[in-house]
Amino acid sequence: MNELDVFVSVGGTATDKQEAFVRAVEDRLRSEGLVPHTVGRNTFSSDAPLKTVTELMDKCSGTVVIALERMYFAEGFDKRGGEKQKALSDVKLATPWNQIEAAMAYSHDHPLLMVVEEGLKSEGLLERGYDWYVQWVQLDTASLNSVEFNGVLASWKSKISESHKQKQERKSPSAEIDPTQLTIGQLISGLKPAQLWSILVILGGLIAGSFALGAKLIGGT
Structure with a gap:
Protein backbone atom coordinates (compact mmCIF):
# COMPACT_ATOMS: atom_id res chain seq x y z
CA MET A 1 0.00 0.00 0.00
CA ASN A 2 1.23 3.52 -0.79
CA GLU A 3 2.05 5.77 2.15
CA LEU A 4 -0.88 7.71 3.56
CA ASP A 5 -0.73 11.12 5.21
CA VAL A 6 -2.16 11.40 8.72
CA PHE A 7 -2.64 14.46 10.91
CA VAL A 8 -1.15 14.30 14.41
CA SER A 9 -2.55 16.59 17.10
CA VAL A 10 0.06 17.08 19.82
CA GLY A 11 1.21 20.11 21.77
CA GLY A 12 4.80 21.20 22.20
CA THR A 13 6.53 18.73 24.52
CA ALA A 14 7.77 19.92 27.91
CA THR A 15 9.99 17.05 29.02
CA ASP A 16 12.39 14.56 27.48
CA LYS A 17 9.96 11.78 28.41
CA GLN A 18 7.12 13.43 26.50
CA GLU A 19 9.35 14.06 23.48
CA ALA A 20 10.60 10.47 23.44
CA PHE A 21 7.02 9.19 23.55
CA VAL A 22 5.84 11.42 20.70
CA ARG A 23 8.82 10.38 18.58
CA ALA A 24 8.03 6.74 19.32
CA VAL A 25 4.43 7.24 18.12
CA GLU A 26 5.67 8.98 14.96
CA ASP A 27 8.15 6.16 14.29
CA ARG A 28 5.42 3.56 14.78
CA LEU A 29 3.19 5.37 12.31
CA ARG A 30 5.97 5.50 9.72
CA SER A 31 6.61 1.78 10.19
CA GLU A 32 2.95 1.24 9.24
CA GLY A 33 3.31 3.24 6.01
CA LEU A 34 1.73 6.38 7.50
CA VAL A 35 3.31 9.84 7.27
CA PRO A 36 2.66 12.01 10.38
CA HIS A 37 2.04 15.76 9.97
CA THR A 38 1.83 18.21 12.88
CA VAL A 39 1.47 21.98 12.56
CA GLY A 40 4.39 23.63 14.32
CA ARG A 41 6.36 20.39 14.59
CA ASN A 42 7.10 19.19 11.08
CA THR A 43 4.69 21.33 9.03
CA PHE A 44 4.92 25.11 8.97
CA SER A 45 2.98 27.92 7.31
CA SER A 46 2.69 31.70 7.37
CA ASP A 47 -1.11 31.40 7.48
CA ALA A 48 -3.24 31.50 10.64
CA PRO A 49 -3.12 28.22 12.63
CA LEU A 50 -6.75 27.20 12.02
CA LYS A 51 -6.41 27.74 8.28
CA THR A 52 -3.19 25.73 8.22
CA VAL A 53 -4.79 22.90 10.20
CA THR A 54 -7.81 22.85 7.87
CA GLU A 55 -5.70 22.73 4.72
CA LEU A 56 -3.45 20.02 6.17
CA MET A 57 -6.41 17.88 7.25
CA ASP A 58 -7.81 18.12 3.72
CA LYS A 59 -4.70 16.29 2.53
CA CYS A 60 -4.76 13.65 5.26
CA SER A 61 -6.81 10.47 5.60
CA GLY A 62 -6.96 10.20 9.39
CA THR A 63 -5.99 11.88 12.66
CA VAL A 64 -4.03 10.82 15.73
CA VAL A 65 -4.54 12.77 18.96
CA ILE A 66 -1.69 12.51 21.47
CA ALA A 67 -2.90 14.21 24.65
CA LEU A 68 -0.10 14.99 27.11
CA GLU A 69 0.02 16.99 30.31
CA ARG A 70 0.32 20.70 29.55
CA MET A 71 -0.98 22.30 32.77
CA TYR A 72 -0.85 21.09 36.35
CA PHE A 73 -2.76 22.44 39.36
CA ALA A 74 -1.92 21.08 42.80
CA GLU A 75 -5.10 22.56 44.25
CA GLY A 76 -8.13 24.39 42.97
CA PHE A 77 -11.90 24.51 42.80
CA ASP A 78 -14.57 23.51 40.33
CA LYS A 79 -17.47 26.01 40.06
CA ARG A 80 -15.75 28.25 42.61
CA GLY A 81 -18.05 30.50 44.62
CA GLY A 82 -21.23 28.60 43.77
CA GLU A 83 -23.39 26.15 45.66
CA LYS A 84 -21.79 23.27 43.76
CA GLN A 85 -18.21 24.31 44.51
CA LYS A 86 -15.90 21.31 44.65
CA ALA A 87 -12.29 21.11 45.81
CA LEU A 88 -9.82 19.71 43.27
CA SER A 89 -6.29 18.39 43.63
CA ASP A 90 -3.56 17.13 41.30
CA VAL A 91 -5.38 18.28 38.17
CA LYS A 92 -3.59 17.65 34.87
CA LEU A 93 -4.87 19.20 31.67
CA ALA A 94 -3.88 18.71 28.03
CA THR A 95 -3.46 21.52 25.51
CA PRO A 96 -6.83 22.88 24.32
CA TRP A 97 -5.60 22.30 20.76
CA ASN A 98 -6.21 18.57 21.27
CA GLN A 99 -9.91 19.36 21.69
CA ILE A 100 -10.00 21.84 18.80
CA GLU A 101 -8.19 19.59 16.34
CA ALA A 102 -10.13 16.49 17.38
CA ALA A 103 -13.37 18.34 16.62
CA MET A 104 -12.01 19.55 13.28
CA ALA A 105 -10.87 16.03 12.39
CA TYR A 106 -14.32 14.66 13.19
CA SER A 107 -15.90 17.29 10.93
CA HIS A 108 -13.52 16.13 8.17
CA ASP A 109 -14.79 12.55 8.64
CA HIS A 110 -11.34 11.45 9.75
CA PRO A 111 -11.06 8.17 11.63
CA LEU A 112 -9.63 9.15 15.04
CA LEU A 113 -6.91 7.41 17.04
CA MET A 114 -6.96 8.84 20.59
CA VAL A 115 -3.89 8.30 22.77
CA VAL A 116 -4.23 9.98 26.19
CA GLU A 117 -1.69 10.11 29.00
CA GLU A 118 -2.79 8.38 32.20
CA GLY A 119 -3.83 10.87 34.88
CA LEU A 120 -5.12 13.60 32.57
CA LYS A 121 -8.54 15.04 33.33
CA SER A 122 -11.11 13.10 31.32
CA GLU A 123 -13.24 15.75 29.66
CA GLY A 124 -14.61 16.89 26.31
CA LEU A 125 -13.46 14.81 23.36
CA LEU A 126 -10.87 13.03 25.53
CA GLU A 127 -13.66 11.14 27.27
CA ARG A 128 -14.82 7.70 26.26
CA GLY A 129 -18.28 7.19 24.85
CA TYR A 130 -18.04 8.91 21.48
CA ASP A 131 -17.49 7.49 17.98
CA TRP A 132 -13.89 6.59 18.76
CA TYR A 133 -11.96 4.57 21.32
CA VAL A 134 -9.80 6.43 23.86
CA GLN A 135 -6.61 4.68 24.94
CA TRP A 136 -5.17 5.76 28.30
CA VAL A 137 -1.45 4.99 28.33
CA GLN A 138 1.69 5.47 30.37
CA LEU A 139 4.37 7.54 28.64
CA ASP A 140 6.42 4.47 27.93
CA THR A 141 7.29 3.08 24.51
CA ALA A 142 6.21 -0.33 25.79
CA SER A 143 2.63 1.02 25.74
CA LEU A 144 2.88 1.14 21.95
CA ASN A 145 3.49 -2.61 21.75
CA SER A 146 0.61 -3.76 23.93
CA VAL A 147 -2.10 -6.06 22.61
CA GLU A 148 -4.64 -3.25 23.06
CA PHE A 149 -2.61 -0.64 21.16
CA ASN A 150 -1.78 -3.03 18.31
CA GLY A 151 -5.42 -4.02 17.94
CA VAL A 152 -6.77 -0.47 17.99
CA LEU A 153 -4.05 0.71 15.60
CA ALA A 154 -4.85 -2.07 13.12
CA SER A 155 -8.57 -1.24 13.24
CA TRP A 156 -7.91 2.50 12.80
CA LYS A 157 -5.48 1.87 9.94
CA SER A 158 -8.11 -0.20 8.15
CA LYS A 159 -10.59 2.66 8.51
CA ILE A 160 -8.23 5.28 7.09
CA SER A 161 -7.37 2.99 4.16
CA GLU A 162 -11.07 2.73 3.36
CA SER A 163 -11.51 6.49 3.85
CA HIS A 164 -8.62 7.17 1.45
CA LYS A 165 -10.10 4.80 -1.11
CA GLN A 166 -13.46 6.57 -0.96
CA LYS A 167 -11.76 9.97 -1.38
CA GLN A 168 -9.93 8.74 -4.46
CA GLU A 169 -13.15 7.40 -5.95
CA ARG A 170 -14.86 10.77 -5.42
CA LYS A 171 -11.95 12.46 -7.21
CA SER A 172 -12.14 10.13 -10.22
CA PRO A 173 -12.38 12.04 -13.53
CA SER A 174 -15.92 12.42 -14.82
CA ALA A 175 -14.62 11.22 -18.20
CA GLU A 176 -14.78 7.70 -16.86
CA ILE A 177 -18.56 7.98 -16.53
Missing part, protein backbone atom coordinates in the same frame (compact mmCIF):
# COMPACT_ATOMS: atom_id res chain seq x y z
CA ASP A 178 -20.50 6.49 -19.44
CA PRO A 179 -23.08 9.17 -20.41
CA THR A 180 -25.20 6.57 -22.21
CA GLN A 181 -25.93 5.02 -18.81
CA LEU A 182 -27.21 8.29 -17.30
CA THR A 183 -30.78 9.54 -17.16
CA ILE A 184 -31.78 12.98 -18.52
CA GLY A 185 -32.07 14.24 -14.94
CA GLN A 186 -28.56 13.03 -14.07
CA LEU A 187 -27.12 14.65 -17.19
CA ILE A 188 -28.79 17.98 -16.42
CA SER A 189 -27.77 17.91 -12.74
CA GLY A 190 -24.15 17.40 -13.80
CA LEU A 191 -24.08 20.58 -15.86
CA LYS A 192 -22.60 23.82 -14.61
CA PRO A 193 -24.96 26.85 -14.50
CA ALA A 194 -23.27 28.45 -17.53
CA GLN A 195 -23.52 25.24 -19.52
CA LEU A 196 -27.19 24.79 -18.64
CA TRP A 197 -27.96 28.39 -19.58
CA SER A 198 -26.22 27.99 -22.96
CA ILE A 199 -28.27 24.87 -23.72
CA LEU A 200 -31.50 26.65 -22.77
CA VAL A 201 -30.63 29.56 -25.06
CA ILE A 202 -29.92 27.17 -27.94
CA LEU A 203 -33.16 25.26 -27.33
CA GLY A 204 -35.07 28.54 -27.17
CA GLY A 205 -33.59 29.58 -30.50
CA LEU A 206 -34.47 26.24 -32.09
CA ILE A 207 -38.05 26.42 -30.81
CA ALA A 208 -38.44 30.01 -32.02
CA GLY A 209 -37.00 29.05 -35.41
CA SER A 210 -39.40 26.13 -35.70
CA PHE A 211 -42.39 28.38 -35.03
CA ALA A 212 -41.17 30.91 -37.57
CA LEU A 213 -40.63 28.23 -40.19
CA GLY A 214 -44.04 26.73 -39.48
CA ALA A 215 -45.72 30.12 -39.77
CA LYS A 216 -43.97 30.77 -43.10
CA LEU A 217 -45.00 27.44 -44.52
CA ILE A 218 -48.60 27.89 -43.42
CA GLY A 219 -48.69 31.40 -44.86
CA GLY A 220 -47.36 30.16 -48.17
CA THR A 221 -50.03 27.49 -48.63
Whole structure:
Protein backbone atom coordinates (compact mmCIF):
# COMPACT_ATOMS: atom_id res chain seq x y z
CA MET A 1 0.00 0.00 0.00
CA ASN A 2 1.23 3.52 -0.79
CA GLU A 3 2.05 5.77 2.15
CA LEU A 4 -0.88 7.71 3.56
CA ASP A 5 -0.73 11.12 5.21
CA VAL A 6 -2.16 11.40 8.72
CA PHE A 7 -2.64 14.46 10.91
CA VAL A 8 -1.15 14.30 14.41
CA SER A 9 -2.55 16.59 17.10
CA VAL A 10 0.06 17.08 19.82
CA GLY A 11 1.21 20.11 21.77
CA GLY A 12 4.80 21.20 22.20
CA THR A 13 6.53 18.73 24.52
CA ALA A 14 7.77 19.92 27.91
CA THR A 15 9.99 17.05 29.02
CA ASP A 16 12.39 14.56 27.48
CA LYS A 17 9.96 11.78 28.41
CA GLN A 18 7.12 13.43 26.50
CA GLU A 19 9.35 14.06 23.48
CA ALA A 20 10.60 10.47 23.44
CA PHE A 21 7.02 9.19 23.55
CA VAL A 22 5.84 11.42 20.70
CA ARG A 23 8.82 10.38 18.58
CA ALA A 24 8.03 6.74 19.32
CA VAL A 25 4.43 7.24 18.12
CA GLU A 26 5.67 8.98 14.96
CA ASP A 27 8.15 6.16 14.29
CA ARG A 28 5.42 3.56 14.78
CA LEU A 29 3.19 5.37 12.31
CA ARG A 30 5.97 5.50 9.72
CA SER A 31 6.61 1.78 10.19
CA GLU A 32 2.95 1.24 9.24
CA GLY A 33 3.31 3.24 6.01
CA LEU A 34 1.73 6.38 7.50
CA VAL A 35 3.31 9.84 7.27
CA PRO A 36 2.66 12.01 10.38
CA HIS A 37 2.04 15.76 9.97
CA THR A 38 1.83 18.21 12.88
CA VAL A 39 1.47 21.98 12.56
CA GLY A 40 4.39 23.63 14.32
CA ARG A 41 6.36 20.39 14.59
CA ASN A 42 7.10 19.19 11.08
CA THR A 43 4.69 21.33 9.03
CA PHE A 44 4.92 25.11 8.97
CA SER A 45 2.98 27.92 7.31
CA SER A 46 2.69 31.70 7.37
CA ASP A 47 -1.11 31.40 7.48
CA ALA A 48 -3.24 31.50 10.64
CA PRO A 49 -3.12 28.22 12.63
CA LEU A 50 -6.75 27.20 12.02
CA LYS A 51 -6.41 27.74 8.28
CA THR A 52 -3.19 25.73 8.22
CA VAL A 53 -4.79 22.90 10.20
CA THR A 54 -7.81 22.85 7.87
CA GLU A 55 -5.70 22.73 4.72
CA LEU A 56 -3.45 20.02 6.17
CA MET A 57 -6.41 17.88 7.25
CA ASP A 58 -7.81 18.12 3.72
CA LYS A 59 -4.70 16.29 2.53
CA CYS A 60 -4.76 13.65 5.26
CA SER A 61 -6.81 10.47 5.60
CA GLY A 62 -6.96 10.20 9.39
CA THR A 63 -5.99 11.88 12.66
CA VAL A 64 -4.03 10.82 15.73
CA VAL A 65 -4.54 12.77 18.96
CA ILE A 66 -1.69 12.51 21.47
CA ALA A 67 -2.90 14.21 24.65
CA LEU A 68 -0.10 14.99 27.11
CA GLU A 69 0.02 16.99 30.31
CA ARG A 70 0.32 20.70 29.55
CA MET A 71 -0.98 22.30 32.77
CA TYR A 72 -0.85 21.09 36.35
CA PHE A 73 -2.76 22.44 39.36
CA ALA A 74 -1.92 21.08 42.80
CA GLU A 75 -5.10 22.56 44.25
CA GLY A 76 -8.13 24.39 42.97
CA PHE A 77 -11.90 24.51 42.80
CA ASP A 78 -14.57 23.51 40.33
CA LYS A 79 -17.47 26.01 40.06
CA ARG A 80 -15.75 28.25 42.61
CA GLY A 81 -18.05 30.50 44.62
CA GLY A 82 -21.23 28.60 43.77
CA GLU A 83 -23.39 26.15 45.66
CA LYS A 84 -21.79 23.27 43.76
CA GLN A 85 -18.21 24.31 44.51
CA LYS A 86 -15.90 21.31 44.65
CA ALA A 87 -12.29 21.11 45.81
CA LEU A 88 -9.82 19.71 43.27
CA SER A 89 -6.29 18.39 43.63
CA ASP A 90 -3.56 17.13 41.30
CA VAL A 91 -5.38 18.28 38.17
CA LYS A 92 -3.59 17.65 34.87
CA LEU A 93 -4.87 19.20 31.67
CA ALA A 94 -3.88 18.71 28.03
CA THR A 95 -3.46 21.52 25.51
CA PRO A 96 -6.83 22.88 24.32
CA TRP A 97 -5.60 22.30 20.76
CA ASN A 98 -6.21 18.57 21.27
CA GLN A 99 -9.91 19.36 21.69
CA ILE A 100 -10.00 21.84 18.80
CA GLU A 101 -8.19 19.59 16.34
CA ALA A 102 -10.13 16.49 17.38
CA ALA A 103 -13.37 18.34 16.62
CA MET A 104 -12.01 19.55 13.28
CA ALA A 105 -10.87 16.03 12.39
CA TYR A 106 -14.32 14.66 13.19
CA SER A 107 -15.90 17.29 10.93
CA HIS A 108 -13.52 16.13 8.17
CA ASP A 109 -14.79 12.55 8.64
CA HIS A 110 -11.34 11.45 9.75
CA PRO A 111 -11.06 8.17 11.63
CA LEU A 112 -9.63 9.15 15.04
CA LEU A 113 -6.91 7.41 17.04
CA MET A 114 -6.96 8.84 20.59
CA VAL A 115 -3.89 8.30 22.77
CA VAL A 116 -4.23 9.98 26.19
CA GLU A 117 -1.69 10.11 29.00
CA GLU A 118 -2.79 8.38 32.20
CA GLY A 119 -3.83 10.87 34.88
CA LEU A 120 -5.12 13.60 32.57
CA LYS A 121 -8.54 15.04 33.33
CA SER A 122 -11.11 13.10 31.32
CA GLU A 123 -13.24 15.75 29.66
CA GLY A 124 -14.61 16.89 26.31
CA LEU A 125 -13.46 14.81 23.36
CA LEU A 126 -10.87 13.03 25.53
CA GLU A 127 -13.66 11.14 27.27
CA ARG A 128 -14.82 7.70 26.26
CA GLY A 129 -18.28 7.19 24.85
CA TYR A 130 -18.04 8.91 21.48
CA ASP A 131 -17.49 7.49 17.98
CA TRP A 132 -13.89 6.59 18.76
CA TYR A 133 -11.96 4.57 21.32
CA VAL A 134 -9.80 6.43 23.86
CA GLN A 135 -6.61 4.68 24.94
CA TRP A 136 -5.17 5.76 28.30
CA VAL A 137 -1.45 4.99 28.33
CA GLN A 138 1.69 5.47 30.37
CA LEU A 139 4.37 7.54 28.64
CA ASP A 140 6.42 4.47 27.93
CA THR A 141 7.29 3.08 24.51
CA ALA A 142 6.21 -0.33 25.79
CA SER A 143 2.63 1.02 25.74
CA LEU A 144 2.88 1.14 21.95
CA ASN A 145 3.49 -2.61 21.75
CA SER A 146 0.61 -3.76 23.93
CA VAL A 147 -2.10 -6.06 22.61
CA GLU A 148 -4.64 -3.25 23.06
CA PHE A 149 -2.61 -0.64 21.16
CA ASN A 150 -1.78 -3.03 18.31
CA GLY A 151 -5.42 -4.02 17.94
CA VAL A 152 -6.77 -0.47 17.99
CA LEU A 153 -4.05 0.71 15.60
CA ALA A 154 -4.85 -2.07 13.12
CA SER A 155 -8.57 -1.24 13.24
CA TRP A 156 -7.91 2.50 12.80
CA LYS A 157 -5.48 1.87 9.94
CA SER A 158 -8.11 -0.20 8.15
CA LYS A 159 -10.59 2.66 8.51
CA ILE A 160 -8.23 5.28 7.09
CA SER A 161 -7.37 2.99 4.16
CA GLU A 162 -11.07 2.73 3.36
CA SER A 163 -11.51 6.49 3.85
CA HIS A 164 -8.62 7.17 1.45
CA LYS A 165 -10.10 4.80 -1.11
CA GLN A 166 -13.46 6.57 -0.96
CA LYS A 167 -11.76 9.97 -1.38
CA GLN A 168 -9.93 8.74 -4.46
CA GLU A 169 -13.15 7.40 -5.95
CA ARG A 170 -14.86 10.77 -5.42
CA LYS A 171 -11.95 12.46 -7.21
CA SER A 172 -12.14 10.13 -10.22
CA PRO A 173 -12.38 12.04 -13.53
CA SER A 174 -15.92 12.42 -14.82
CA ALA A 175 -14.62 11.22 -18.20
CA GLU A 176 -14.78 7.70 -16.86
CA ILE A 177 -18.56 7.98 -16.53
CA ASP A 178 -20.50 6.49 -19.44
CA PRO A 179 -23.08 9.17 -20.41
CA THR A 180 -25.20 6.57 -22.21
CA GLN A 181 -25.93 5.02 -18.81
CA LEU A 182 -27.21 8.29 -17.30
CA THR A 183 -30.78 9.54 -17.16
CA ILE A 184 -31.78 12.98 -18.52
CA GLY A 185 -32.07 14.24 -14.94
CA GLN A 186 -28.56 13.03 -14.07
CA LEU A 187 -27.12 14.65 -17.19
CA ILE A 188 -28.79 17.98 -16.42
CA SER A 189 -27.77 17.91 -12.74
CA GLY A 190 -24.15 17.40 -13.80
CA LEU A 191 -24.08 20.58 -15.86
CA LYS A 192 -22.60 23.82 -14.61
CA PRO A 193 -24.96 26.85 -14.50
CA ALA A 194 -23.27 28.45 -17.53
CA GLN A 195 -23.52 25.24 -19.52
CA LEU A 196 -27.19 24.79 -18.64
CA TRP A 197 -27.96 28.39 -19.58
CA SER A 198 -26.22 27.99 -22.96
CA ILE A 199 -28.27 24.87 -23.72
CA LEU A 200 -31.50 26.65 -22.77
CA VAL A 201 -30.63 29.56 -25.06
CA ILE A 202 -29.92 27.17 -27.94
CA LEU A 203 -33.16 25.26 -27.33
CA GLY A 204 -35.07 28.54 -27.17
CA GLY A 205 -33.59 29.58 -30.50
CA LEU A 206 -34.47 26.24 -32.09
CA ILE A 207 -38.05 26.42 -30.81
CA ALA A 208 -38.44 30.01 -32.02
CA GLY A 209 -37.00 29.05 -35.41
CA SER A 210 -39.40 26.13 -35.70
CA PHE A 211 -42.39 28.38 -35.03
CA ALA A 212 -41.17 30.91 -37.57
CA LEU A 213 -40.63 28.23 -40.19
CA GLY A 214 -44.04 26.73 -39.48
CA ALA A 215 -45.72 30.12 -39.77
CA LYS A 216 -43.97 30.77 -43.10
CA LEU A 217 -45.00 27.44 -44.52
CA ILE A 218 -48.60 27.89 -43.42
CA GLY A 219 -48.69 31.40 -44.86
CA GLY A 220 -47.36 30.16 -48.17
CA THR A 221 -50.03 27.49 -48.63
